[in-house]
Amino acid sequence: MxxxxxxxxxxxxxxxxxxxxxxxxxxxxxxxxxxxxxxxxxxxxxxxxxxxxxxxxxxxxxxxxxxxxxxxxxxxxxxxxxxxxxxxxxxxxxxxxxxxxxxxxxxxxxxxxxxxxxxxxxxxxxxxxxxxxxLIATKASRICEVAGKRSVVEFGTRRAHSPEAGVLGGRAAYVGGCIGSSNAETGFRYGIPVYGTAAHSWIQSFPTEREAFERLQTMLGPATVYLIDTYDTIAGAKLAASLGKPLWGVRLDSGNLVELARSVRKILDEAGLQDAKIMATSDLNEYKILEFAAVDTPIDAFGVGTDLATSYDSPSLGxxxxxxxxxxxxxxxxxxxxxxxxxxxxxxxxxxxxxxxxxxxxxxxxxxxxxxxxxxxxxxxxxxxxxxxxxxxxxxxxxxxxxxxxxxxxxxxxxxxxxxxxxxxxxxxxxxxxxxxxxxxxxxxx
Amino acid sequence: MxxxxxxxxxxxxxxxxxxxxxxxxxxxxxxxxxxxxxxxxxxxxxxxxxxxxxxxxxxxxxxxxxxxxxxxxxxxxxxxxxxxxxxxxxxxxxxxxxxxxxxxxxxxxxxxxxxxxxxxxxxxxxxxxxxxxxLIATKASRICEVAGKRSVVEFGTRRAHSPEAGVLGGRAAYVGGCIGSSNAETGFRYGIPVYGTAAHSWIQSFPTEREAFERLQTMLGPATVYLIDTYDTIAGAKLAASLGKPLWGVRLDSGNLVELARSVRKILDEAGLQDAKIMATSDLNEYKILEFAAVDTPIDAFGVGTDLATSYDSPSLGxxxxxxxxxxxxxxxxxxxxxxxxxxxxxxxxxxxxxxxxxxxxxxxxxxxxxxxxxxxxxxxxxxxxxxxxxxxxxxxxxxxxxxxxxxxxxxxxxxxxxxxxxxxxxxxxxxxxxxxxxxxxxxxx
CATH class of the missing domain: 3.20.140.10 (nicotinate phosphoribosyltransferase)
Incomplete structure (x- = not known):
């Protein structure tokens, strides 16, 4: 129809x-x-x-x-x-x-x-x-240009202009240079890599953050990404570091990302987890990523949502x-x-x-x-x-x-x-x- | 699926x-x-x-x-x-x-x-x-608030974030106060009034503007809306006025809408077409409509596209x-x-x-x-x-x-x-x- x-x-x-x-x-x-x-x-x-x-x-x-x-x-x-x-x-x-x-x-x-x-x-x-x-491919290309060698994943379906726009936006963002999308349907329809491990609700669903982390690691092994800001980012980072390998790394989703990334990097390094990566999310865009690059922030990957999925600063192409x-x-x-x-x-x-x-x-x-x-x-x-x-x-x-x-x-x-x-x-x-x-x-x- | x-x-x-x-x-x-x-x-x-x-x-x-x-x-x-x-x-x-x-x-x-x-x-x-x-219902309600008794139709599918967003946006704009949408699927699925007569390509497809207008009137009768700006708005208005009834009115889609609306109103009135309405389109939003109202512009209806379909000034709701x-x-x-x-x-x-x-x-x-x-x-x-x-x-x-x-x-x-x-x-x-x-x-x- x-x-x-x-x-x-x-x-x-x-x-x-x-x-x-x-x-x-x-x-x-x-x-x-x-x-x-x-x-x-x-x-x-x-x-x-x-x-x-x-x-x-x-x-x-x-x-x-x-x-x-x-x-x-x-x-x-x-x-x-x-x-x-x-x-x-x-x-x-x-x-x-x-x-x-x-x-x-x-x-x-x-x-x-x-x-x-x-x-x-x-x-x-x-x-x-x-x-x-x-519009979305263009926005993605700008973000990826600034991110350089660091990966960018499209994370914006929830803020896209309807669920279907989320699916198509994931595709367009990939054409524009993202390494993939959080949208499962985008992967299914278009053969595009999809990413995603757990949200705050996962952490909240267990009586302790430790148990939530351990359960995730059991399931995901080397693909494990600990979301460490549900209660206190530094405490979350120390907990993640104490659990050891295998893991992909950790995700920061709130607070001052520059300062937190530096502190968390130190915590991971001191625990011998030099290979563990730091992913950042939380209202990112090309301008913020440019700032991170300017002060040499130890962030390895970005998940970009709202600004990418809506081309927020320029939301229409005539x-x-x-x-x-x-x-x-x-x-x-x-x-x-x-x-x-x-x-x-x-x-x-x-x-x-x-x-x-x-x-x-x-x-x-x-x-x-x-x-x-x-x-x-x-x-x-x-x-x-x-x-x-x-x-x-x-x-x-x-x-x-x-x-x-x-x-x-x-x-x-x-x-x-x-x-x-x-x-x-x-x-x-x-x-x-x-x-x-x-x-x-x-x-x-x- | x-x-x-x-x-x-x-x-x-x-x-x-x-x-x-x-x-x-x-x-x-x-x-x-x-x-x-x-x-x-x-x-x-x-x-x-x-x-x-x-x-x-x-x-x-x-x-x-x-x-x-x-x-x-x-x-x-x-x-x-x-x-x-x-x-x-x-x-x-x-x-x-x-x-x-x-x-x-x-x-x-x-x-x-x-x-x-x-x-x-x-x-x-x-x-x-x-x-x-x-997001779209909210934007529509702002536009309709300013338009007051004048009708607002949602015209924005072409600038919506995907065709499906166009269909849903038409629905949301209607909930927010628009009298209907240009999207035929919106009408079909949700029982919402739909509007639309002809674009510039209609005018261009005939050897003369006169023939294009006459053909439209034959088909649409009292629903006829003459789009009068394809070549020259004032000449288009005079032509529309000369063709007489039945018609709904005319549509302006470019130029200085305040000045043109006044000139066109005069042309229609002098031809005895006091009942013929003037619709305006062309990158409208609540701020422009507020300006029209402030200087008492004789526009009877608005078709709002891009700004409404994308909530352009505020394109995301967190x-x-x-x-x-x-x-x-x-x-x-x-x-x-x-x-x-x-x-x-x-x-x-x-x-x-x-x-x-x-x-x-x-x-x-x-x-x-x-x-x-x-x-x-x-x-x-x-x-x-x-x-x-x-x-x-x-x-x-x-x-x-x-x-x-x-x-x-x-x-x-x-x-x-x-x-x-x-x-x-x-x-x-x-x-x-x-x-x-x-x-x-x-x-x-x-």
């Missing part, structure tokens, strides 16, 4: 297109953002695998169609449209940048080319899926999905501050800049010796069929993201907003197309 | 409880927040209906169990535990404040009393569901789920800045203050003539069975929320953070319980 998981107006328009004899017009839509989100110098693309699943599985069940027929907006719609919905399949094309690609303003993450209705209905779902996962071509006509929108560029596009990525061009252009295909750019948008679905099976896994996307991020200029990788924007220009041909579309639209407004 | 939709450590602990012979201990957990989110003076509870569905449907399928058996954390776990998961059912009790109740720091939204494992596993899902829906009793023992956590209050509680709401007390206390049951408070937590599930069928609908929750919000003091309803906090105190008996638990915990730490 996913057909209705969209804005009603996509379906109202679908009915209108159908009734106006436009169902078979060939449309091209592009998904992009106009401006970088605040505090971000790039956005890491994620969510493509789920978009593919959605497009290939998009159907309208009888109960969904019956519901639409009850709505006031559909009272003037002919039975033929509902019959059309019964047989609905996505038969078009999807071109997309691979998951894990750093994207900049105006660059399409994906292009849908399909019969008008088939291209229109997916708008809402695609925006929500790509927008959300890209992705839009705009029609750029219809039946060979170039279309654009000229609303104040919100205009769009007409025509299907390609993004050519050079080592230190991008050129956005018309999709039929071949930029950088000049004489030998010139640097060959990467064309970001590649076919994923053609005529309703997946081009390459199986899809790239989250693990492959994660490796690709790491490789791409390494190549970004230092300014773009900075934690703080930079004035030195990654250079993205439009090709001459694309600019001419815009001028032409503007002229034409002056004529056809009314 | 919802059993795995939780943090792995809930399941690791479940295995540990099982192996330690604690499976049948009776536990009580409470869900609450320690501090109000920034810029909020109350939080409106929402999401209870989905929590009930989850608890009553919680199962572990064979594939989920097989997955757990592959994880390193479960290698030391006996087959009996997996057999237990196969037959897992929630057999406990759920007490909760009705959806639409304004909540304050330290007050339980819900209490789960069940065998320890059954109470532990739901933690993550309950936090994500109640936390998210309450809900926690803490064990307060286990087999008759009162439990608490004494971590720095993160301590909890032991014992199962009740919230007694008087007309202008709340008293949080032990669940067995009867506050305000004194001599006649005293004000009788409302006890917020009421039984919803007892011994795994729903107490009252059917559950209160979203429409009923919305009416209840409106009634509760009206009764809040002016300071609490302010858009801006107030120092005049809603008075919440702890009963003497609860404070004594805390002191006792602290004493006991001093003895049992190691």
């Amino acid at each position: 996913i057909g209705l998981n969209t804005d009603l107006y996509e379906l109202t328009m679908a009915a209108g297109y159908f009734e106006s004899g436009k169902a078979k017009q060939s449309a091209t839509f592009e998904l992009f953002f106009r401006r970088l989100p605040k505090y971000r110098n790039y956005v890491l693309s994620a969510g493509l695998a789920q978009v593919v699943d959605y497009l290939l599985g998009l159907r309208f069940e009888e109960a969904e169609i019956a519901y639409l027929q009850t709505l006031p907006q559909f009272q003037g719609v002919s039975p033929a449209f509902f019959e059309y919905l019964r047989g609905f399949r996505f038969t078009g094309d999807l071109f997309a940048a691979p998951e894990g690609t750093p994207m900049f303003a105006g660059e399409p993450f994906l292009t849908v080319r399909a019969p008008l209705i088939e291209a229109q209905i997916p708008e809402t779902y695609l925006l929500a899926m790509i927008g959300f996962q890209s 992705v839009v999905y705009k029609m750029v071509e219809l039946d060979g006509r170039y279309t654009a929108k000229f609303s104040e501050d919100k205009h769009t560029m007409p025509g299907s596009k390609q993004v050519f990525r050079f080592s230190d800049h991008d050129i956005v061009a018309c999709s039929w252009e071949c930029i950088g295909c000049g004489p030998d010796g010139q640097e060959a750019p990467r064309a970001l948008l590649q076919p994923v679905i053609l005529n309703g069929e997946l081009v390459e099976r199986p899809m790239r896994t989250a693990t492959e996307a994660r490796a690709y993201a790491a490789e791409c991020l390494k190549r970004l200029p230092t300014a773009s990788r900075s934690l703080f907003e930079t004035d030195k924007h990654y250079p993205v220009t439009y090709s001459d041909e694309l600019q001419e197309l815009l001028a032409r579309a503007q002229d034409e639209n002056r004529l056809l407004r009314c | 919802i059993g795995l939709n939780t943090d792995l450590y809930e399941l690791t602990m479940a295995a540990g409880y099982f192996e330690s012979g604690k499976a049948k201990q009776s536990a009580t957990f409470e869900l609450f927040f320690r501090r109000l989110p920034k810029y909020r003076n109350y939080v409106l509870s929402a999401g209870l209906a989905q929590v009930v569905d989850y608890l009553l449907g919680l199962r572990f399928e064979e594939a989920e169990i097989a997955y757990l058996q592959t994880l390193p954390q479960f290698q030391g776990v006996s087959p009996a535990f997996f057999e237990y998961l196969r037959g897992f059912r929630f057999t406990g009790d759920l007490f909760a404040a009705p959806e639409g109740t304004p909540m304050f720091a330290g007050e339980p939204f819900l209490t789960v009393r069940a065998p320890l494992i059954e109470a532990q596993i739901p933690e993550t899902y309950l936090l994500a569901m109640i936390g998210f829906q309450s 809900v926690v789920y803490k064990m307060v009793e286990l087999d008759g023992r009162y439990t608490a956590k004494f971590s720095e800045d993160k301590h909890t209050m032991p014992g199962s509680k009740q919230v007694f709401r008087f007309s202008d203050h709340d008293i949080v007390a032990c669940s067995w206390e009867c506050i305000g049951c004194g001599p006649d003539g005293q004000e009788a408070p409302r006890a917020l937590l009421q039984p919803v599930i007892l011994n795994g069975e729903l107490v009252e069928r059917p559950m209160r609908t979203a429409t009923e929750a919305r009416a209840y929320a409106a009634e509760c919000l009206k009764r809040l003091p002016t300071a609490s309803r302010s858009l801006f953070e107030t120092d005049k906090h809603y008075p919440v105190t702890y009963s003497d008996e609860l404070q004594e319980l805390l002191a006792r638990a602290q004493d006991e915990n001093r003895l049992l730490r190691c």
Whole structure:
């Protein structure tokens, strides 16, 4: 039942297109953002695998169609449209940048080319899926950049915007560089490593902290992580140290983490547990981890929850999905501050800049010796069929993201907003197309 | 397949409880927040209906169990535990404040009393569901408070944190006071009014704006909303005015909304369309709507997207789920800045203050003539069975929320953070319980 998981107006328009004899017009839509989100110098693309699943599985069940027929907006719609919905399949094309690609303003993450209705209905779902996962992958990449060699685990499902956002957020955080997630469903669905041992309720459930620790160690052996702050962190650390091996280490979840990590490190070392690690959790983010690094805090791993799962400092990515071509006509929108560029596009990525061009252009295909750019948008679905099976896994996307991020200029990788924007220009041909579309639209407004 | 939709450590602990012979201990957990989110003076509870569905449907399928058996954390776990998961059912009790109740720091939204494992596993899902829906219901209530008699529609699925968050966010926004959502699935699942007519792509898909408008009107009649800013808002308004009735009105989606609304109102009025309404969209929130109201802008309805769907200015609610009793023992956590209050509680709401007390206390049951408070937590599930069928609908929750919000003091309803906090105190008996638990915990730490 996913057909209705969209804005009603996509379906109202679908009915209108159908009734106006436009169902078979060939449309091209592009998904992009106009401006970088605040505090971000790039956005890491994620969510493509789920978009593919959605497009290939998009159907309208009888109960969904019956519901639409009850709505006031559909009272003037002919039975033929509902019959059309019964047989609905996505038969078009999807071109997309691979998951894990750093994207900049105006660059399409994906292009849908399909019969008008088939291209229109997916708008809402695609925006929500790509927008959300890209937001979280981006946040994760910032945290992992600062953490350096220390591991980061995504721990945020409980603060995610719904349980399902938690599952998908765990996936996106992994693409962005986390070593895994606390969410079991994320592991189950996407083959991503999952982590987690015990909460305060475990400690509280035993008459003594000692018994709680001992029981955990019996079960987990070398995977044991003692959560040591339920009653008193230093006492908890001494108790953990006294129990000896095997253990992975301890977790701190409250108080002054810098001071506590130093004291706990000392306690563990003095007990001969130099290999035992310290994990920190408790409202962490990239800014706090930067502070820890600055004062050389002995923390080996971070569990990041709320700030990562909600991209707290920048909780929305303004992705839009705009029609750029219809039946060979170039279309654009000229609303104040919100205009769009007409025509299907390609993004050519050079080592230190991008050129956005018309999709039929071949930029950088000049004489030998010139640097060959990467064309970001590649076919994923053609005529309703997946081009390459199986899809790239989250693990492959994660490796690709790491490789791409390494190549970004230092300014773009900075934690703080930079004035030195990654250079993205439009090709001459694309600019001419815009001028032409503007002229034409002056004529056809009314 | 919802059993795995939780943090792995809930399941690791479940295995540990099982192996330690604690499976049948009776536990009580409470869900609450320690501090109000920034810029909020109350939080409106929402999401209870989905929590009930989850608890009553919680199962572990064979594939989920097989997955757990592959994880390193479960290698030391006996087959009996997996057999237990196969037959897992929630057999406990759920007490909760009705959806639409304004909540304050330290007050339980819900209490789960069940065998320890059954109470532990739901933690993550309950936090994500109640936390998210309450966040959005709260944001919606702020926007609707400022909009006053003008309608607010939730338009934000595309910017929600995943498509499913869009569906649930539409529900929560409705509970908070919106008249409906743009999300068709929200309407289908929860019986909530849905709205939506056409986007810019509709306008662009026709050779002229006139044809696009005429086609829409043919289909929608009196429900027609002309989106007039695709090319030029004033020209679009004149065109809409020239087409005459029937129509609902026009929508503005860019530019200076105050100036444009005034010009467009004049154009409509001069064409004799005094009844035609003006709807505004475009990155709105309660602060912008307050500005519109201050200068008496002729806008009749608002569509609010990103800011509502993400609670942009305050995107997370720090809900926690803490064990307060286990087999008759009162439990608490004494971590720095993160301590909890032991014992199962009740919230007694008087007309202008709340008293949080032990669940067995009867506050305000004194001599006649005293004000009788409302006890917020009421039984919803007892011994795994729903107490009252059917559950209160979203429409009923919305009416209840409106009634509760009206009764809040002016300071609490302010858009801006107030120092005049809603008075919440702890009963003497609860404070004594805390002191006792602290004493006991001093003895049992190691």
